Amino acid sequence: MISILKKNIKNVKYKSYLTGSSFLSNSLSNPIPNSISNSSSFISTSSSSSLLLSKQATQIKQSYKWNSIKYFQRYNSSTTTSDKINTTASDKNNTTSDNLDTSSTTKEKISSPPSPPPKKSKWGRIFLLTSSMGIATILFIKLDQKYSNSPQQEFNDGSSLLSLKTGGPKMLKIASHLNDDENKKPKLVILGSGWGAISLIKELEKDKYHVTVISPQNYFLFTPLLPSATVGTLESRSLMEPIRSIIKDLDAHFLEAAATAVCFNDKLVEVAPLTSNSNNGGEEKEMKSFYVPYDKLVIAVGSQSITHGIEGIQYCHSLKTINDARTIRKKIMDNFELASLPTTTLEERKQLLSFVVCGGGPTGVEFAAELYDFLTEDLVSYFPAALRKEVQVSIIQSSDHILNTYDKRISDFAEKKFERDNINVITNARVQKIEKDHVLYKMKNTNEEKELKYGLCLWSTGISMIPFAEKISSELPEQKNKRALITDNRLRLKGIKDSSVYAIGDCSTIENPKLVEGLMKFFMDADLNNDGALAYDEFSKLVKKISKSYPITSNHLRKANDLFEEFDKDKSGTLELNELRDMLENIDKKLTSLPATAQVAHQQGKYLGKKFNQLALAKSTPSNPDLDDKLDPFNYAHLGSLAYIGNAAVADFGMGYTWMGGWSAVYLWRSIYFSEQVSFRTRALIFSDWTKRFVFGRDISKF
Amino acid sequence: MISILKKNIKNVKYKSYLTGSSFLSNSLSNPIPNSISNSSSFISTSSSSSLLLSKQATQIKQSYKWNSIKYFQRYNSSTTTSDKINTTASDKNNTTSDNLDTSSTTKEKISSPPSPPPKKSKWGRIFLLTSSMGIATILFIKLDQKYSNSPQQEFNDGSSLLSLKTGGPKMLKIASHLNDDENKKPKLVILGSGWGAISLIKELEKDKYHVTVISPQNYFLFTPLLPSATVGTLESRSLMEPIRSIIKDLDAHFLEAAATAVCFNDKLVEVAPLTSNSNNGGEEKEMKSFYVPYDKLVIAVGSQSITHGIEGIQYCHSLKTINDARTIRKKIMDNFELASLPTTTLEERKQLLSFVVCGGGPTGVEFAAELYDFLTEDLVSYFPAALRKEVQVSIIQSSDHILNTYDKRISDFAEKKFERDNINVITNARVQKIEKDHVLYKMKNTNEEKELKYGLCLWSTGISMIPFAEKISSELPEQKNKRALITDNRLRLKGIKDSSVYAIGDCSTIENPKLVEGLMKFFMDADLNNDGALAYDEFSKLVKKISKSYPITSNHLRKANDLFEEFDKDKSGTLELNELRDMLENIDKKLTSLPATAQVAHQQGKYLGKKFNQLALAKSTPSNPDLDDKLDPFNYAHLGSLAYIGNAAVADFGMGYTWMGGWSAVYLWRSIYFSEQVSFRTRALIFSDWTKRFVFGRDISKF
Ligand SMILES: Cc1cc2nc3c(=O)[nH]c(=O)nc-3n(C[C@H](O)[C@H](O)[C@H](O)COP(=O)(O)OP(=O)(O)OC[C@H]3O[C@@H](n4cnc5c(N)ncnc54)[C@H](O)[C@@H]3O)c2cc1C
Ligand SMILES: Cc1cc2nc3c(=O)[nH]c(=O)nc-3n(C[C@H](O)[C@H](O)[C@H](O)COP(=O)(O)OP(=O)(O)OC[C@H]3O[C@@H](n4cnc5c(N)ncnc54)[C@H](O)[C@@H]3O)c2cc1C
Known part of the structure; x- marks a missing residue:
């Protein structure tokens, strides 16, 4: 360099x-x-x-x-x-x-008169x-x-709009053609504009499909850096990228609306435009729902923060959308301003400046770290020093470590760092109830009940299905999971026969294979010499085959010789049917579903994009489900998990590789996020935000 | 360079x-x-x-x-x-x-394992x-x-808070000492954090006063560029500067609260903290008002957009605060998204994309220009091209030209530019009434009634007193102006005898001198030889004296010889009493009050800051009103008015000097705004915003 x-x-x-x-x-x-x-x-x-x-x-x-x-x-x-x-x-x-x-x-x-030479410092x-x-x-x-690359497109005028037919179960208008096209390509409808949807869009090749993206949010949100936006390290806008600029190269359409139902028989998505309060003081305007027809439908609608399950959760903030980040930022400033007033008592002040995070996962931890940075780097120099003593950041975690999905060394490192920073980490504590101004929790080991006053409480654990996904799930008998939509390992929605509906990202989960159910077939196919037992080479071929069909099992099938040895219990040198059953059952038990992360959604979107490109090549109307069956199933490659813990960052690359460090780690952390960024624009904005922050500190204006 | x-x-x-x-x-x-x-x-x-x-x-x-x-x-x-x-x-x-x-x-x-070398484009x-x-x-x-320059301040802890006494007419707590000080300097309380207040603060020298700034807004807002924030040319945050960072060098205090009343007898300001909705779902928390004592009080609370006087004004947006800009930005995007839906009819679409500005002053004109830029530079490339035809920007102006306070050549230039841009300028039209989706107006010349559909209507003409200023005005019998608080030419509030209360900026107006009332004294003082008539040298001395005492008259007294000739009607070579009366009456008629601009507020704040520094030197407790009388009165120097009219800018430097131009004018416009900026930070942010916009276009995400 x-x-x-x-x-x-x-x-x-x-x-x-x-x-x-x-x-x-x-x-x-x-x-x-x-x-x-x-x-x-x-x-x-x-x-x-x-x-x-x-x-x-x-x-x-x-x-x-x-x-x-x-x-x-x-x-x-x-x-x-x-x-x-x-x-x-x-x-x-x-x-x-x-x-x-x-x-x-x-x-x-x-000609110009005394244009004053602009003064500059x-x-x-x-x-x-x-x-x-x-x-x-x-x-x-x-x-x-x-x-x-700005093409001079020719469009017809909007008059064709008026000719929309009505139909479907609810007899609504059917948007059979959108504003500026009447093409005959297969209609690909994508619901959502988050990680999954965007990766899919970026992968799609032009002119293969007539693409329509539907989402109530007209931008993509770069969630991993959302905790930074809560304290102004980054500006909210830097994390948002207009969806219309992303889809431009694809000549795709965008409709700002929420999907409310799918009529799988007629292949229609029912969508509801956002209600707009028609003008300033005016009353809400009722907007009519309509149908969008599809040949292929991708559901990538994400998840929502849980809103029930614990009493008083409505007093908590959640951190999922850009508005959440804004509200939190405003609330922090509010509390500091209130705490600075001469009439605020010491006790009120302590409450206002107590920030409690429920949940010690990466989001909670990063928020706590960002908050701590903000408090120590910026706020203390602006607000009366007397406030400093009263500031308290706490994390309540139910298991015995924060970042407990990470390697043990990482949680240790983070905990030590937080201890040094005076961040109050409470582990092994279960939140019982949240009151207007305090959290009630119980220590798991001692059953002791404690309370913690707060001025702001972030609930950062648990996600649930959005109502639209729940509705779909309830309408298909094959869907039995309460947490997500079930797909096969080609990401096709379970219950739809013709490969026309896919689900990716947080809203979906891939059904685990239940290898044991295929036992007989596996065994007979593998037993080439039909001797009723699998020799090592027969076994190792079988293992490869399973691993390829069910990529999720591949981690557990990595070492065929070890497995063979382990499950050849009678040491006969071959694996009999019952021994194979034991092995398959054992693996079935080990299989977990993929985590709800941007990494997974991103890879799924990419996989689907590649597949759709192939399908379009293979056949112009890819409604034949068999085609899809012939392509590779989805295979997730874990690239490691990263977390920022306040002037230090930690990473867990899986398989026991971990990594943590001080300033240089932060730079690495930032660089990785840079390279993960979707666009040059976002990258430049974030870089400029970080520079701004470094030079000017964070903005403490409240609005 | x-x-x-x-x-x-x-x-x-x-x-x-x-x-x-x-x-x-x-x-x-x-x-x-x-x-x-x-x-x-x-x-x-x-x-x-x-x-x-x-x-x-x-x-x-x-x-x-x-x-x-x-x-x-x-x-x-x-x-x-x-x-x-x-x-x-x-x-x-x-x-x-x-x-x-x-x-x-x-x-x-x-020690670190495979830290993946971050990929970079x-x-x-x-x-x-x-x-x-x-x-x-x-x-x-x-x-x-x-x-x-970050001093290591020593503060006492907050325990002294608890000892606040109660008192005043309402028996509220009196914030006699703030968080971290107990000094004996005279207490200067400044209400507001806008142009007037900030200029004052920047001018004040350290350690001369115990300064407290009170405002419901914890930032300074750079209003002249607010129109740019409505379309995302500039980010809202770039126009805001945290007040706490401005007052830091002064060791001043800031209270986020609104002044609600002043008890002039006890020298107490009654302030109300902002109500905070205590937690997310929680109910509003009642906050107690309290008193802040002062020795000197400066009222710089600005004005508000008018909210009455025309039927249906509640349907209009106004552009005064940062939230106004945000709401407008969101509304523009909303309308475009709605207009893009396939079910939106052509007529609805036309309404949604009709943007109407009532008022052809600089703010209205700049908004129209920014909007036009946004539409042509950014939106058209993202939204279906069919929408473009339906977009319409209109300005309704009651007088016969837009920018009618500017030089005629400037309005002409602007009108021509707008005509070329297809911006619909309707002059000589008076708005009668505003309905939910259309404006009713009457042509002045023909009395014809017309209506104009709108999707967004900006009301950008007229300001009024905020309730706090109204209250003060109603409590002092000397205050008779319905539009603003009256001050003398030393900016002291009329009706307060002891030079303890000042008012500056939009909320105030300087009382015009009424020269004719001083006729006798002027005449007798000037008539040195007591011959009952003023010779030219006597007259010219008088003119200089008046001009110095009442700077606002100086423009009209510039040419003593012309005046002498004009009013020496009997050509006697001297000015008699009745001739002088005619002249003074003539000047009185010509005097207008200063416009409500940032330029005026800025100069007033600066003037006051200088004066306060002097007063503090002269006497440690400057409660003696005579001291102030001895210092110079306020003198406004008009530096010209500037307006951006869309890839072109115009300037009126007064006295017939005007200036307008294309791109290079825009750069000049921008440079002048740069040099007008209060801080390096703001300047850098705005520069970076402009660059961003130039590189990436404006952000069309909606939030
Ligand atoms: C604060 C935070 C930090 C995170 N940090 C990381 C991290 O560091 N690394 C990581 O891998 N993951 C991280 N995640 C998780 C990651 O954001 C999610 O896993 C990822 O966003 C899931 O992608 P998705 O496409 O399924 O859903 P989302 O990205 O949530 O997108 C869902 C989309 O669907 C749209 N939608 C909603 N309802 C409807 C409807 N009815 N019709 C149409 N569209 C609809 C939404 O507007 C949205 O555009 C983080 C999450 C949060 C909240
Ligand atoms: C869109 C727009 C564009 C403009 N462009 C220009 C321009 O180009 N050139 C120019 O010269 N002028 C311009 N102006 C006018 C200029 O902004 C005002 O004249 C100027 O802001 C007046 O300064 P001020 O200090 O009196 O009031 P403001 O700057 O309005 O500040 C008032 C302050 O008082 C605070 N306040 C309100 N109520 C209370 C209360 N009860 N107690 C305590 N504090 C309170 C407010 O929070 C605010 O901080 C523009 C105005 C607008 C709205």
């Missing part, structure tokens, strides 16, 4: 006429578009230098002319169409000044100067991208 | 071992603090280079050792105090790894690389600042 930098600097040398832009053009040899190269002049604002600049810009532009023309036309046609339409001869001058800055700059220099100038170099670089790359 | 850049690049050459930090150390020759120099390593994440880096860092650090030690101690003591307290012998290792990254990096490199790397240079620069400057 250092060497790259050196090379770049060498490249720039003294050629940099255009502040930062030639820096770029050297290192990337991109053409400088006519209308865009001017933009770099916004860095220079004193009149003399801008005059200079525009001259030099003209020179440079000459040499890039050939490239520029093409570019200029494209740029113009996509952004200034309406300008063009309305341009009359009389105001030609003005139109030109909008597009061709060079000429107007010079002109204005002559030293910092301002340094900041502008240095940032401009970095920024100009991306700017050009992105503009290049932006305008080179 | 270009040459500065060249020099910097020359400086860097091949010395840049530490990615960006030595760039800085060369150009600014700052010491590299031990614990901070490591931070630059977060740019390099692959293990080999970070190892390299840490070695080189060690070398460099050696040479900076002397400087570093001091720095390191300071840095450490302010951020890792709690770490230190809890460090036991057993976890010494961990503590070291937090503070001294170099050692831990090396250590981890050996080409862009990611380029971005990191280039930005780091700019960022490292500010980073070091700021950190230097941050830790060098």
Whole structure:
């Protein structure tokens, strides 16, 4: 990396006429578009230098002319169409000044009265100067991208809308064609805009399906960094990516609405637009539900925080949506402001500044860590120092360690770190009840009942099905799981025969194979020589076969020789039927379902995208279920779990590999999240947030 | 600017071992603090280079050792105090790894298992690389600042709170001392955290007063750019600056509460803390009002959008607070999403996409311009193209031009620009009534009644007093203005005798002098030779005197000889009493009150700050009203009005100087706003927002 930098600097040398832009053009040899190269002049604002600049810009532009023309036309046609339409001869001058800055700059220099030279502080100038170099670089790359792949689409007008037919069980309008298309490709409808849905969309190839994405949320939310948004380390908007910009390359459609039911017989999804309070003071406007027809349906609607099961849970905050993060952030500031008032008593103050987290999983732990960072790095320097003593962050965890799904060494490390930070970790405690201002919990070992006052309580354990998933589950007799929709290992919804409905992510769970039920078939297929017993080579072939058909078992079938030895109980050198049964039963018992993580949803989405691309190739109407059967089942590869614990990070890569550390770990943590990011935009925003925070601290404004 | 850049690049050459930090150390020759120099390593994440880096860092650090030690101690003591307290012998290792990254990096490199080298895209790397240079620069400057001027304050604990006495007319608690002080300086209480208040605070010198700022809003809002936040050109947070960080240098106190009344006799302000809904599902908590005592009180509570006077105004949005901007942004997105649904009829769609602005002043015009930019630059590329035709932005203006307080050439320019942009400008139209989905207006000239459907209607004309100001006004018989609190030309509230209460900004207006009432005194004082008539030299002295005492008249008294000629009607060569009366009456008629702008509030705050500094010097208890009388009255200097009209900006510098233009005007516009900004932070954030928008477009996520 250092060497790259050196090379770049060498490249720039003294050629940099255009502040930062030639820096770029050297290192990337991109053409400088006519209308865009001017933009770099916004860095220079004193009149003399801008005059200079525009001259030099003209020179440079000459040499890039050939490239520029093409570019200029494209740029113009996509952004200034309406300008063009309305341009009359009389105001030609003005139109030109909008597009061709060079000429107007010079002109204005002559005619403009005492345009006061803008005052700038030293910092301002340094900041502008240095940032401009970095920024100009991306700017050009992105503009290049932006305008080179913005197709000039032709659409028909909206009048076709009026011709929607009604139908389905509820006789609602059927959105058989959307705004701007009437194509005949198979209709792929994706419900949700979360991890699963987005990975699927990103994997899909263009023009294979007519894709419609339906979600009440018109953005993708980067959940792993959500805890950072609760204290302002990151801005909420940096974690959100507009779904419309994600689907753009695919020419897909987006409908902001919630799926409410599926009519599997007619292949229709019933969707309800969000009710909008029609205008400010006006009453809610009733919006009509309608049907969207599908050939293939993917359910990726995620889960919701549990809202019942413990008394008083309504007093708690949850952390699942962007609004949750916002509410928490506001509440923290509220409590600090209230605690600062001269009339707040010491006791009230202690309560206000007690932050309790129920649940010691990664989300709870990261929230506690972020909160601690915020308190020690930012708040103490703004709020009266007297408040500091009263601040208390607590975690109540039911099992005997926090991060208990991680390697033991990791929980230890985290617990020690928290102890040093004075974060109050209460393990082996079961929450009994939540009251308006305190949590009641019972120590598991001693049965002792205790209470803890709180000013903010985060409930961060447990998820449940959203009502829509519950409804589907209740309508299909094959669906028996109370926690999620069951799919086969090709992610097809159980109970639907024709491979037309899939479910991925948090809302789904893959049915475990029950190997033992296939015992006879396994045995007979494997027993090639029909001697009623499996020799080692027959056994090892069988193991490979099972492992391939049921990837989830592969971890347990890794070492065929060990297994053979273990289950060949009579040491006969072969495995008999009953011995194989024991083995299969043993494995069945070990199988657990996949965790509800972004990692799983992401891999499932990707798998499905690849599969759909293949299916579309194989047959233009992929309604034949057998095709799907021939493709590989879903195989989850665990890449490790990561958690941030406050100026330190921990990672569990599975199989006993763990990793933890101080500052450098944090940088690694951040870099991994960077590479996990879905888009360059998100990455850049998050990077800029982290920088902001480092330079200015977090924002303590409340809104 | 270009040459500065060249020099910097020359400086860097091949010395840049530490990615960006030595760039800085060369150009600014700052010491590299031990614990901070490591931070630059977060740019390099692959293990080999970070190892390299840490070695080189060690070398460099050696040479900076002397400087570093001091720095390191300071840095450490302010951020890792709690770490230190809890460090036991057993976890010494961990503590070291937090503070001294170099050692831990090396250590981890050996012990850590397969830390996967984070994948990065080409862009990611380029971005990191280039930005780091700019960022490292500010980073070091700021950190230097941050830790060098964070005083280690000593505070007493909060127990003194409990001893607050009760008193005043309502027998409430009196916050006679705040959290962490018991000093005897005169108590200056400032109500509000807007333009007026902030300018005052920034001007005040430390240790002259015990300052308390009271406002329901714990941030300062940069209103001139608020229209940009409605469409996401700027992020709301970039326009907000935490008040606590502004008052920090002054050691002032902040109370998040609203002033509800003032008891002028006892010199107590009654304040009400904001009610907080105590916890998520919990009921509202009743918060007790209390008194804050003052020696000097400044009322800078601003104004509110009018909420009455026209039927149906509750259906309109207003644009005054950050929440207004947020609601508008959400509503725009809502409407576009609804309009995209296949079941939305053409007529509904047209209504949804009709944006109406009532009021053609700068705010309305800027909103329309921003909206137009947003629609043409961003939305059209994401939403179905069919929507584009239906989008309509309209401005309804009662007078015959938009921007009618500006120079005629400016309104013309703006109107032409809007015409080209297809923005529907309706002038000479008076809004009669607003219905749920349409505006009714009447053409002034023809009396014709028309209606305009809307999906969003912004009401951007007219402000009124907030209830608190109204209450004060009603309690003082000297206050007769229905629109604002009246002050004298030293900004003292009319009706308070002892110079203890001031009012500035939107909530106040300076009483015009009524020169004619002083006629006799003026005349007699001026008539030095007592001949019953003023010769020209006597007259010109008088004019200077009046102009100095009543700065607001100075514009009209600029040319004494012209005035003399004009009003010496009998051409006697002298001005007689009746001629002087005519002149004074004429001037009285011309005087208007100052506009409700940030510029006025800013200058008033500054004036007051300077005065308070002087008063504190003159006497330790400045309760003597005469002192204030001796200082200069407030004098407003108009610096020009600026407006953004969509890829073009216009400015009116008064006295017939105007200025308008295309892109370069926009850059000037932006630079002026930069220099108007209150802080480096805000400036940097806004700059980064503009860059973001330029690179990525505006964010169309809705939340
Ligand atoms: C705070 C937090 C931190 C996390 N950290 C990590 C982590 O570090 N690593 C990790 O691997 N996982 C993490 N997770 C878990 C991860 O976010 C989820 O497992 C993942 O989001 C699941 O993806 P999904 O696509 O199934 O659902 P989601 O991402 O939740 O998306 C569901 C989508 O469905 C939409 N939807 C809802 N109802 C309907 C409806 N009726 N019709 C249509 N659409 C609907 C929603 O709007 C949403 O867009 C974290 C979760 C949280 C809350
Ligand atoms: C969209 C918009 C654009 C504008 N553009 C420009 C421009 O370009 N140029 C220009 O010169 N002007 C502009 N203005 C006008 C400018 O914002 C105001 O004139 C200026 O804010 C007035 O300053 P102030 O201090 O009087 O009030 P404000 O800045 O409004 O501040 C009032 C403060 O008082 C606080 N407060 C309210 N009630 C109470 C209470 N009961 N007790 C204590 N505190 C209270 C509020 O929280 C707030 O902090 C614009 C205004 C708007 C709305």
